[in-house]
Every structure is written in C-alpha cells, then in structure tokens.
Amino acid sequence: MAYINFPRELLDKFCMEAFQKFGFTEKESRIIADVLLMSDDFGIESHGMQRLVRYHKGIESGLIKVDAKPEVVFETPISAVIDAHSAMGQLVGHQAMQMAIEKAKTSGVGIVSVKNSNHYGIAGYYARLAMEQGLIGFSSTNSEAIMVPTFGKKAMLGSNPIAVSAPADPYPFFFDASTTVVTRGKLEMYNKMDKPIPTGWAVNKAGESSNSANEVLGNIKAHEGGGIVPLGGDTELLGSHKGYGYGMLCELFSSILSQGMTSAHTMQNGFSGICHGFMAINPAYFGDPEQIKAHFSTYLNELRQSPKADGAERIYTHGEKEMEAIKKVQKEGVPVNENTVKEMVDMAEYLGMDVKAYFGDFKASNSNFKSSY
Amino acid sequence: MAYINFPRELLDKFCMEAFQKFGFTEKESRIIADVLLMSDDFGIESHGMQRLVRYHKGIESGLIKVDAKPEVVFETPISAVIDAHSAMGQLVGHQAMQMAIEKAKTSGVGIVSVKNSNHYGIAGYYARLAMEQGLIGFSSTNSEAIMVPTFGKKAMLGSNPIAVSAPADPYPFFFDASTTVVTRGKLEMYNKMDKPIPTGWAVNKAGESSNSANEVLGNIKAHEGGGIVPLGGDTELLGSHKGYGYGMLCELFSSILSQGMTSAHTMQNGFSGICHGFMAINPAYFGDPEQIKAHFSTYLNELRQSPKADGAERIYTHGEKEMEAIKKVQKEGVPVNENTVKEMVDMAEYLGMDVKAYFGDFKASNSNFKSSY
Numbered sequence: 001m002a003y004i005n006f007p008r009e010l011l012d013k014f015c016m017e018a019f020q021k022f023g024f025t026e027k028e029s030r031i032i033a034d035v036l037l038m039s040d041d042f043g044i045e046s047h048g049m050q051r052l053v054r055y056h057k058g059i060e061s062g063l064i065k066v067d068a069k070p071e072v073v074f075e076t077p078i079s080a081v082i083d084a085h086s087a088m089g090q091l092v093g094h095q096a097m098q099m100a101i102e103k104a105k106t107s108g109v110g111i112v113s114v115k116n117s118n119h120y121g122i123a124g125y126y127a128r129l130a131m132e133q134g135l136i137g138f139s140s141t142n143s144e145a146i147m148v149p150t151f152g153k154k155a156m157l158g159s160n161p162i163a164v165s166a167p168a169d170p171y172p173f174f175f176d177a178s179t180t181v182v183t184r185g186k187l188e189m190y191n192k193m194d195k196p197i198p199t200g201w202a203v204n205k206a207g208e209s210s211n212s213a214n215e216v217l218g219n220i221k222a223h224e225g226g227g228i229v230p231l232g233g234d235t236e237l238l239g240s241h242k243g244y245g246y247g248m249l250c251e252l253f254s255s256i257l258s259q260g261m262t263s264a265h266t267m268q269n270g271f272s273g274i275c276h277g278f279m280a281i282n283p284a285y286f287g288d289p290e291q292i293k294a295h296f297s298t299y300l301n302e303l304r305q306s307p308k309a310d311g312a313e314r315i316y317t318h319g320e321k322e323m324e325a326i327k328k329v330q331k332e333g334v335p336v337n338e339n340t341v342k343e344m345v346d347m348a349e350y351l352g353m354d355v356k357a358y359f360g361d362f363k364a365s366n367s368n369f370k371s372s373y
Numbered sequence: 374m375a376y377i378n379f380p381r382e383l384l385d386k387f388c389m390e391a392f393q394k395f396g397f398t399e400k401e402s403r404i405i406a407d408v409l410l411m412s413d414d415f416g417i418e419s420h421g422m423q424r425l426v427r428y429h430k431g432i433e434s435g436l437i438k439v440d441a442k443p444e445v446v447f448e449t450p451i452s453a454v455i456d457a458h459s460a461m462g463q464l465v466g467h468q469a470m471q472m473a474i475e476k477a478k479t480s481g482v483g484i485v486s487v488k489n490s491n492h493y494g495i496a497g498y499y500a501r502l503a504m505e506q507g508l509i510g511f512s513s514t515n516s517e518a519i520m521v522p523t524f525g526k527k528a529m530l531g532s533n534p535i536a537v538s539a540p541a542d543p544y545p546f547f548f549d550a551s552t553t554v555v556t557r558g559k560l561e562m563y564n565k566m567d568k569p570i571p572t573g574w575a576v577n578k579a580g581e582s583s584n585s586a587n588e589v590l591g592n593i594k595a596h597e598g599g600g601i602v603p604l605g606g607d608t609e610l611l612g613s614h615k616g617y618g619y620g621m622l623c624e625l626f627s628s629i630l631s632q633g634m635t636s637a638h639t640m641q642n643g644f645s646g647i648c649h650g651f652m653a654i655n656p657a658y659f660g661d662p663e664q665i666k667a668h669f670s671t672y673l674n675e676l677r678q679s680p681k682a683d684g685a686e687r688i689y690t691h692g693e694k695e696m697e698a699i700k701k702v703q704k705e706g707v708p709v710n711e712n713t714v715k716e717m718v719d720m721a722e723y724l725g726m727d728v729k730a731y732f733g734d735f736k737a738s739n740s741n742f743k744s745s746y
Contacts, residue, residue: 156679239550242604264675302637
C-alpha cells in the first residue's frame with residue numbers, strides 16, 4: 001500500500017472546506033481540522049486523515065449532530081458536567097477543556113466530565129491546550145468497547161486513552177496512549193495495509209490470539225466477541241490487570257462522573273454516547289511555575305541522556321518524537337495512505353467539492369496521482 | 374521456602390510494640406501497623422511483614438527520622454506541598470491524604486504533593502482513606518530508581534505505583550499497581566523463595582533479559598545498571614513507552630509538583646528523598662454521589678458478569694481479590710515466609726522485645742515453630 005505526500009496546507013484547506021460543507025461554522029471547522037491535523041503532524045496516522053471517513057459516516061447516519069448545542073448540566077468553581085447532546089466530539093471536547101483551563105486559572109484545578117458525545121480525535125490535543133496555558137493537562141475518553149477485560153472474551157472497555165501534557169523545555173511533555181496494548185486505529189491502519197498484526201495485540205471471538213486485523217475489527221463491529229487486549233497482555237503475568245485498571249481510570253473521569261454511557265453501552269442503536277474527561281492543574285498552586293517547569297525539564301533531560309540499551313541509539317521522553325514528526329511533515333508533507341485518499345475523494349464527491357483541485361486525476365490513475373491544487 | 378501462618382492480632386501486636394520501641398507514639402504506630410497489615414490482609418505479601426526489615430534498617434541508618442515534623446511549605450484551598458523532613462513515609466502519607474480529603478470536602482478536590490519522605494507502604498492504603506469518606510482517592514509515590522526507560526539500560530524511574538479507589542457496591546473499586554511490569558517487592562519475594570523470575574520482568578546491567586531476582590536486585594542496590602522494565606515490556610511493540618509514561622505521571626504528582634527528588638536521585642548518600650502525590654475528588658461536585666456510586670457499581674457488575682475467556686472461571690474487578698483475601702486471612706491467619714520471620718526475630722531482639730512470646734522457639738528449631746503467645 002503506497003503513500004502519497006500532501007502539503008499540510010492542502011489537507012487543512014480540504015478539512016476546512018469539507019466540514020463547512022457538512023454545516024459547521026468556520027470557527028468550528030478550524031477546531032476539527034486542528035485536532036485531525038495535529039494527529040498527522042505527530043505521525044499518528046491512525047487518528048488523522050484516515051479518520052475522516054468515520055466522521056463522514058457519523059454525520060450521515062445521525063450519530064453526530066452538526067447543530068447540537070452542548071449543555072452544562074452541573075457546575076462548581078472546580079468542576080462541570082456537560083451533556084453534549086451528540087455534538088461533534090472535537091467541539092464539545094474543546095469547550096470542556098477551555099472550561100477546565102478557566103477553572104484551573106481561577107481555582108487551581110478544573111475537572112470537566114462530558115457525556116453523550118462522539119469520537120473526539122486524539123486525546124492529547126486537549127491535554128496540550130492546557131499545557132499551552134502553562135497548566136498540566138489531562139484528557140481521556142471512552143469509546144465503543146474494544147478492550148477485553150482480563151479473563152474475559154467480550155470487549156467491555158474502549159481503547160480509553162489517557163493523555164497528559166505539561167510545560168517543559170526544550171519540548172513540552174506530551175503523553176497520549178490508549179490503555180489497550182494498541183489502538184483500534186492502529187488495527188484499521190494494518191487492515192488498510194493488508195499487514196498481519198503482531199501476536200499479543202488482539203484476540204478473536206473465542207478469546208484466542210489473532211493476527212488478523214480484519215477479523216478482529218469485524219468482530220468488534222458485529223459485537224461478536226473478542227477485541228484488543230489491555231496494556232500488559234491477556235494474562236496477569238505481564239500486567240494485563242494493570243492496563244485494564246488504567247482503562248477503568250478513564251471510565252471514572254469520563255462515563256462515571258458524568259453518569260454517561262460506559263464503553264460497553266456506547267455506539268449502539270444509532271447512538272454514540274461516548275464520554276470524555278478533562279482536567280487542568282495549575283502549577284502556581286504548588287509553587288513557582290517557572291521553577292517547577294525547570295525542575296521537570298531537568299529530569300526529562302536526565303532521562304534522555306541516560307545510558308542507552310545495547311543497540312539503541314537514543315532514549316526519548318514523551319512528546320519528543322512528536323516534535324520531530326512535525327519537522328518532517330513541514331519538510332516533506334503529510335503521508336496519506338492511498339486507501340485513505342480514496343475515502344477523501346469519495347467524501348469530496350459526496351459534498352460536491354472540486355475533487356480535481358485537491359486530488360488531480362487520482363481516481364482515474366491511482367498510481368500517477370499528482371494534485372493540481 | 375515454608376510459610377508460617379500467624380494470627381493477624383499477633384502481627385498487629387508485634388508491629389504496635391516494635392514501632393513504639395523505635396520511638397513512635399501509639400497513634401503513629403497504629404497508622405504504620407495499619408498500612409503494613411492492610412498489605413498482608415490483601416494478600417500483597419511483598420509490602421507487608423516482609424517490608425519490616427527495610428523500615429528497621431531505615432530507622433537504624435537514619436534514612437527515617439522518628440522525630441521528624443513534616444512541614445506544610447505551600448498551601449491553597451485545593452492544594453498543598455509538604456516537606457516531610459525524612460519522616461516515616463506512612464505518617465506523612467496519612468497526614469497528606471487527610472489534608473487532601475478535607476480540601477475535597479470543602480472545595481471539591483484536594484491535591485497534596487510530598488517531598489523528602491520515605492517508603493510509605495502500599496499506595497492503595499491512602500487512596501482507600503479517601504474512598505472511605507465517599508471520595509475518589511488517588512495515591513502515588515516514586516521510589517529508588519528501578520525502572521529502566523524504553524531504550525535505556527539504567528534505572529531512572531521508581532516502581533512508581535498509581536492507586537485509585539472509589540466507592541462501589543458490593544466492593545469498593547481498589548486499583549493499586551506499579552507502573553513497572555512488577556514491583557521490586559515481588560522480586561524480593563522471588564529472591565526469598567529462591568525462584569527464577571519470569572522472562573519479561575527485568576533486565577541485567579547489559580540491558581538483557583534476566584531471570585535472576587538476586588542479580589537484578591543486586592545491580593539496583595549497587596547502582597550497576599539494569600532493573601525492572603515498564604508495564605508493556607522493553608520494546609514499543611507491546612507498549613513499553615506506555616508504562617514508562619504512567620511512571621512519569623507518578624513523578625509529576627510526587628517529585629515534580631513538590632520540587633522534590635526524582636526517582637533517580639532518591640536513596641543516595643544516606644538520604645531517602647522519596648516523594649508522594651495524593652488527590653481526592655468529591656463526586657458531589659459532579660452530581661448526586663449516591664447515583665454516581667450506583668452507576669459505577671452497575672458497570673463493575675456488568676464487567677464481572679461478562680463472558681469469560683475459554684478456561685477462565687471468573688472476571689474480577691479491581692478490589693474484589695483483596696476482599697476475598699481478607700476473608701482468608703481472618704479464617705487462616707497471615708502467611709509469613711520463614712525468611713521474613715527470621716528478620717522479625719532479629720528485629721525483636723534488637724529492640725529488646727520478648728521474642729519467645731511472639732515466636733516461641735523459632736530460632737532454635739525453625740521447622741517446629743509454634744508461638745507461645
């Protein structure tokens with residue numbers, strides 16, 4: 001499966017036009033495009049352009065309500081619960097994290113739990129919003145059940161990522177990871193590449209290890225059992241119960257505090273019901289924020305400078321790879337899988353966009369694609 | 374290696390007497406004994422009686438200052454930083470979590486970060502203190518460096534456990550796990566049992582997989598490299614960077630917000646410097662706490678009732694095994710490894726306690742031990 005490199009600006013323009021055609025305002029489309037492109041910027045292909053088709057389908061099927069007005073149903077100086085009323089996840093996610101940030105600025109901490117939302121893209125986007133304001137940001141979301149609990153064979157938790165971002169020099173700390181061993185997005189990517197998935201990632205509906213992304217994704221969609229295993233694998237020996245536990249931590253902040261749908265109930269009967277949790281902590285409520293940042297930066301640097309394993313060239317701290325990925329994208333553009341490009345072409349046609357302007361003669365001659373944009 | 378079952382009351386009395394002999398007040402000894410025995414109650418042998426020798430040595434060597442007066446060096450309605458001044462970890466831990474609880478009751482959330490402390494026992498003890506007050510409790514601690522970062526070969530992070538506890542029926546949620554694949558305590562236990570450790574737990578000083586607990590523990594103590602790998606193993610394929618990331622989350626709450634020692638600097642030159650982080654969140658700041666508890670209990674029950682993997686008999690939710698372990702201890706007593714009993718006998722002799730009253734003729738005839746207590 002070949003990749004085509006697009007200038008970042010072209011993809012941005014594509015997203016801006018597409019989401020406005022779907023009925024979002026320019027400001028709303030800006031947020032959605034930013035979330036999607038941050039993923040591609042960071043080299044997280046699974047949550048970037050390749051996710052467009054799911055949003056397209058979600059809007060078409062009514063899972064995502066373009067005109068929804070999220071409602072704050074509970075609020076205190078340090079907390080809030082928002083009912084998203086099936087809004088686009090990125091929009092209510094952005095709103096919720098902004099509330100958490102304001103609360104953290106005035107009260108030291110802000111925790112906002114959201115129910116009845118939709119997929120919100122990469123969790124880390126929201127954690128970074130707080131980091132950019134000098135705060136420590138946390139973001140988490142449940143999702144359609146894909147994680148099989150330890151000793152189980154039916155998916156009962158989502159990929160349930162937890163993202164954390166905090167100010168540091170020369171790179172901010174940026175940790176964003178599913179509590180499953182891998183994300184569903186990674187399986188989708190392997191599926192598009194027709195590549196077998198490594199052993200230890202997923203189980204089939206009988207609860208046995210599977211190397212077929214297609215089989216596992218099919219079972220998840222059909223609710224036929226099986227799924228992705230927690231971080232730590234499928235036995236307690238290497239810590240399966242720990243990944244399962246971090247997945248529960250995500251549910252606490254997202255579906256439990258908001259009294260929304262837990263993962264196993266979401267994405268059924270034409271309703272999404274996905275829940276998010278956000279937290280911002282103000283370091284100024286613990287000491288001098290600049291000193292705290294310097295202290296953290298020192299530790300991150302010590303980690304990077306510590307002795308490397310035989311055969312390894314460097315030790316990364318979380319967020320460093322993302323900073324390097326951005327540089328690559330700025331230089332070489334965003335690599336997009338041909339299958340994803342096909343989906344984008346379909347989406348553009350559905351929306352009555354000028355396909356040729358973005359994708360040239362891609363449809364007529366796949367391999368000789370050259371954008372005329 | 375044989376185990377001897379002790380009545381729980383005997384071990385409690387032993388701890389109460391021993392810690393008072395070390396110079397702690399009765400009230401302080403009560404807290405320390407409670408933390409240690411909760412671990413044995415829960416079947417977490419590694420952090421119960423088998424840890425006594427480390428506290429003994431810590432007090433003897435001056436790492437732990439019996440008379441230390443922890444000092445609140447920064448405080449707001451939602452936060453505090455405490456300098457423990459080398460106090461016993463359990464005591465400053467208890468004090469810090471009580472502060473977090475009070476803040477959560479009056480302001481919705483309390484976050485307390487502690488520096489210059491010592492080992493505080495199981496992280497979950499403190500999270501449970503909050504849960505018992507109807508709050509969601511979090512507790513985390515760094516430790517002497519034992520975790521080798523992804524692509525590294527020198528331990529730079531501690532076992533860095535994160536514990537979470539929240540009210541639920543019929544069992545509270547209780548999650549307490551190191552962010553390494555296993556704890557150092559577990560290696561100590563395998564060492565005492567002279568049992569090889571499973572592949573995938575630890576690496577030697579060259580960064581290669583090791584099955585010898587003795588070798589790995591020796592290297593850690595001598596700062597010769599190697600250590601335990603993060604949850605997720607030693608490569609990114611199964612998520613090593615994720616366990617490493619959760620370990621950093623622990624550092625943020627413990628050593629970073631308090632501006633204390635990060636793991637790689639603790640336990641050197643006769644100084645502990647260990648840091649803890651505590652958080653309590655009041656569910657009443659998000660809705661009706663009883664409804665939130667009921668909602669959570671329903672989900673936990675759904676998890677337990679979900680289809681089992683072929684060959685598995687049940688699915689646990691976190692905290693359930695601990696509740697069953699308590700019942701076993703109440704019926705059968707606390708099983709203590711003979712090596713640990715030897716250490717307890719040494720400790721009793723050192724403190725001038727009536728060894729025979731607790732351990733009978735254990736020293737003279739190991740295998741025919743019968744307490745005359």
